[in-house]
Amino acid sequence: MTCHRIDELLALLNPAWQKSPDLSLMEMLGQLAQEAGYQQEMQHLPDDVLIYQLKMREADKTQPIPGLQKDYVEDFKTELLRARGMLDE
Numbered sequence: 491m492t493c494h495r496i497d498e499l500l501a502l503l504n505p506a507w508q509k510s511p512d513l514s515l516m517e518m519l520g521q522l523a524q525e526a527g528y529q530q531e532m533q534h535l536p537d538d539v540l541i542y543q544l545k546m547r548e549a550d551k552t553q554p555i556p557g558l559q560k561d562y563v564e565d566f567k568t569e570l571l572r573a574r575g576m577l578d579e
Contacts, residue, residue, distance in 0.1 A: 495537055502544035522547075 507518050516532070523535050526543040546555075563569040571577045 495541070499537055499541055499544075502541060506544055506547070 503518070506522075507513070507515075510518065510521075513521065519535065519540065520532060522540055522543045523532065525547060526539050528535060528539055568577065
């Protein structure tokens with residue numbers, strides 16, 4: 491893990507952990523993994539899962555995922571026909 495990812499993880503973990511100060515570090519990481527639906531052994535838990543879960547745990551569950559929002563289209567059928575060249579832009 492590179493330094494900027496460690497810094498990002500610690501910056502995100504600090505406020506979340508302060509809300510549950512009675513948890514140990516492993517309990518906190520286990521809680522985050524469980525919330526994210528991670529079911530493998532904790533030693534294989536990727537930092538991406540932790541970072542994403544910490545960023546998204548307070549977000550509105552009905553909102554699109556930020557990284558995927560740019561690809562969102564209202565009318566999928568029309569976009570599919572346009573991509574196949576059957577409709578003019």
